[in-house]
Amino acid sequence: MNYLSVENISKSFGERTLFKDISFGINKDQKIAFIAKNGSGKTQIMRMINGDDEPDSGQIIIRKGIKMAFLSQNNNLQDELTIEESIFASDNEILHVIERYEKALENPEDEEKYQLAFDEMDRFNAWDFETQFKQILSKLKLDDLKLKVKSLSGGQKKRLSLAIILINRPDLLILDEPTNHLDLEMIEWLESYFAKENITLFMVTHDRFFLERVCNEIIELDNGKLYAYKGNYSYYLQKKEERIAMENSTIDKAQNLFVKELAWMRRQPKARTTKSKSRQDDFYKIKSVAESRRKENVVELEINMERMGSKIIELHKIYKKFKDKVILDNFSYDFQRGERIGIIGKNGTGKSTFLNILTKTMQPDAGKVVIGETIKVGYYTQSGINPKPGQKVIDIIKEYGEYIPLTKGKIISASQLLERFLFDAKKQYDYVEKLSGGELKRLYLCTVLIQNPNFLILDEPTNDLDIVTLNVLESFLLDYPGCLLVVSHDRYFMDKIVDHLFVFRGEGEVEDFPGNYSDFRAYEDSAEPEKSEAKEKVNWKQNHPTTSGLNFNEQKEFNKIEREIKDLEYEKKQIENLFAEGKVADADITKKAEELQAIINKLEAKEERWFELSSKMEE
Known part of the structure; x- marks a missing residue:
């Protein structure tokens, strides 16, 4: 059954055409994801479907009698209503039945009113609906129903808007970034809910795990043309x-x-x-x-990263609490070269506090942070850029200098650097306030990286980025040679980028897990209840085989060794090319030959260890 048809719609702003003659349909039980670059018209199409905007040409036809709901980035809640009143402020008859029953429960002495409400619950088969309604509120952590909307945070308002939509069960859900402002536990619950329910969905999301597990069709708007794929994200x-x-x-x-x-x-x-x-x-x-060959955007950056000495960052018995809430309890860690660590945990468990202590923007109550003399930290925070009024994109970069040093003695201008970060010549002279959320994030990342950090900390770097830009960022970070510490709710991003995890459990407990997010979930799902005890965790960290068959230290070594082999192969090839091209001076031949042999010896040793660990994984 067809719910909605988009027929030959077009949209332009002045001389700029976003899209032309776009057509697609949404049928019952389809779960469709809509993918496009930032600025290519995703939001306009969502707004047109919801009736908030009109196409320049073409039409959108919605089947008569279809109940549709739209979750946008901006909430449409009334500030003076409570959470409970916001939920019941709809034309859903069963919700009104539940509302009358809930009120009757508050006055049990009025037996006649209670009996009428009870019978009405039976007549409308509302009991199961009420159970699901309460489960949705619980999973989205909307427990205090008497709180007024005006007192809620932006994240709580987003969760309330989502809860209202799910509770009302419309025929067609239109969702714009439904996982924003949800922690990992909520995202996984929502993912499971959508995957098993017979719901018709049309959504924009950058969460690629969500796309993989929920969607059965993907529509992509690419260079003004529409392409449909009957399958999930992998397909x-x-x-x-x-x-x-x-x-x-x-x-x-x-x-x-x-x-x-x-x-x-x-x-x-x-x-x-x-x-x-x-x-x-x-x-x-x-x-x-x-002349129609597509231009693939690739961030190319060979920043002259500061040399890293033997001492990186050491944390010695860090203790931190706020009132009675313990955040870190005698936490110690010695960072090693090339480590790539992801940080996960529920909201409020202390992830941001940990980063602030690590960067010395906050002091611990006890313990100390020792940063090596050669370490230069780059800290990408959620606060982003604070431009001056009237400042242009290129002005932001020029604050760090007209020219930026690259590797091998090369330099590039501020303008060339921006081009490598996908800001064309015209965009560089736009006012910063005109940039989209994703463009602001990209510009901010650029300002962090041009300072040549060798220890990079990223706090939620994927928010507001489209899938195309995410892939570009991941490619860059995979080749980043320094230490990397990442806080992110993007599970796909974490799987691709990090080698092991700091899991913030709450009450000061931080667990070091030897694997990526998918490894962690597989372990959590299979773990026995008693493994939640601290003593069991200590034994497990050293001795328990991971899903790969390696113990904790071996898993960390294996994750690191693959990248070390890649780096050594690159160094070997560079020297071999110098010899092949006759670019080695006579006086340097012996020295270069010895350097090459040392690299070959290291490479052979690393490869031998890689095979040893690989064979253990297969046992």
Whole structure:
């Protein structure tokens, strides 16, 4: 059954065309994700579907009688209502039945009123609905129903808006970034809820685990064209790669033909025959295809990272509490070169406090932080950029200098640096206040990285970034040679970037887990209840095999060794190329040869250890 049809819609702002002649449909039980780059028209299409905006041409047809709900980035709640009043302020008859029953429970001495409410619950089969209604509120941590909307945080308001939509069970849900402001536990519950319920969804989300586990179709708006993929995120990635390869093959053929036809065009006399006119028309079609090769955005940055000494950062018996709430309890850790650590835990368990203590923006109650002399920390916080009024994008970068040093003695200008971070020449002279949320995040990351940190701390770096930009950021971070510490609710991002986790359990307990987020979830799901005891955790950390068959220290070593092998292979290739190109001075031949041999010896030792650990994983 078709719920909604989008027919040949177009939208432009001045001379800029966002999209043209876009068509798609939403049918009953479909769970569709809508993917597009920031600024390509996602929000406009969502607003048009909800009736908050109109297309320049085309139409959107909604099936008569369909109940639709829209979760936007901006809440439409009434400040003076309580959480409970906000939930019951709808035309859902069963909710009104539950509301009358809840009020009757508050006055049990009025037996007649209570009996009427009880019978009404039976008549409408509202008992199961009430159970689910309370479960939704519990999972979204909306426990105090008497709180007024105006006293709620932005995150609580988002969760309340989501709860109202889920409780009312509309036929069609339109969701704009539903996982924003949810912690990992809430996200996984919502993911499970959507996956098992017969709900029709149309959503925009950057959470790729969510896409993988919930959606059965993906629609992508790419360079003004719409592409549909009947499957989840993995299927989409595979089919998109095949599509681009096919498009590039077509373009390559057109370019070869274009060269031949261009030579023919240049030989033609000015007088045209009917035959030559037809061929000339075909030439311009071929030219259009030949010049249509897509420009893939890649952040290329070889910042001249500060040399890292043997001492990185040491934490000695750190203790911190706020009133009676213990955040860190005698926590010690000695960071090693090249470590990539993810930080996870429920909201309020102390993740941000830990980062502030680590960067010395907050003092612990006891213990000390020792930072090595060569360590330069880059701290990407959730607060972002605070530009001066009237400041342009390029002004932000020029505060750090007109030229930025790269590796191998190279330099680039501030403008060239911005281009590498996907800000074209025109965008560089935009006022900062005109940037989208994702663009602001990208600019802020740029300002952190150009300071050449060798210890990079990222606090929720993926918020407001589209999937295209996320992939770009991940590619950059995978090649980042320094230490990396990341707080993120993006499970896909964490799996790709980190080697092990600090798990903040609350009450000052921080567990070091040897694996990525998926490894952690698999372990948690299979762990016996008694493993929650601190003593068991200490034994497990040293001796318990992980899902890979390696113990704690071996798992950390294995995660690190793959990256070390990659770095050594790169160094080996660089020196071999110098010899092959005859660029080694006679006086340096012996020294370079010894350097090459030392790298080869290290590489062989690392590869031997890699095979040893790999064979243990397979046992």
